Amino acid sequence: MDCFAARLTKIKNPELLLKAVLIMKEQKFNDFKVYFLGEGILLQKLINEAIELKLDNVFFEGGVSDTAKYLSKCKIFISIQNDNNYPSQSLLEAMACENAIIASDVGETRKLVSEDEGFLSFVC
Numbered sequence: 001m002d003c004f005a006a007r008l009t010k011i012k013n014p015e016l017l018l019k020a021v022l023i024m025k026e027q028k029f030n031d032f033k034v035y036f037l038g039e040g041i042l043l044q045k046l047i048n049e050a051i052e053l054k055l056d057n058v059f060f061e062g063g064v065s066d067t068a069k070y071l072s073k074c075k076i077f078i079s080i081q082n083d084n085n086y087p088s089q090s091l092l093e094a095m096a097c098e099n100a101i102i103a104s105d106v107g108e109t110r111k112l113v114s115e116d117e118g119f120l121s122f123v124c
Contacts, residue, residue: 001033003074003099005067005090006081008040013080013104018046021055030057034078037070037090039063071097079103080121 006012014036021034036046039062050058064070067090071077077094084107091112094101101118103109113120 001035001070001074002076002078003035003037003070003094004078004080005037005071005094006079006088008036008038008042008046010042011082012038012040013082014042014046015049016080017078018049018053018055018058021058022053025053025055025057033057033059035070035074036060037062037064037067067093068097071099074099076100076102077118079109081106083107084109 004014004017008014017034034057036059043060047060061070071094074094074097077091077099079088079091079101081104086108091101091103091109095112095117101113103113103118103120105120105122110120
C-alpha cells in the first residue's frame with residue numbers, strides 16, 4: 001500500500017501519480033495499491049480519470065482525520081509537489097510511521113529525507 005496525502009491541487013501534482021500508476025499498469029506491474037488522502041479542486045477530476053483508465057488499484061479516501069491510520073499501513077509515501085517552502089506535515093507523519101519516501105526535491109524536503117529514508121526526484 002502506497003499513500004499520497006495532500007490537498008488535491010495542481011501544486012501537489014496528484015495527476016503525475018495517476019500517470020505513473022497507468023504506466024505501471026501498462027507494464028503489467030499491478031501488485032500495489034495507491035491511496036489518495038485529501039480533498040481539493042482536483043478530487044472529482046482524478047476520480048473520473050482513474051475510472052476512465054480502469055485503475056482499480058487507486059483509492060480516493062477524501063479528507064481523513066486520522067492520517068496516521070493509513071500511513072502506518074503504507075510502505076511508501078509519495079510527495080511529488082512542485083513547490084514547498086516549509087516541511088510537509090504529511091511527510092513528517094509518514095517518516096514517523098517509517099514509510100519509505102519518494103519526494104520532489106523542493107524546499108525543505110532535502111533537509112528531511114536522507115538516502116537511507118527515501119528517494120528525491122527532480123520537480124516534474
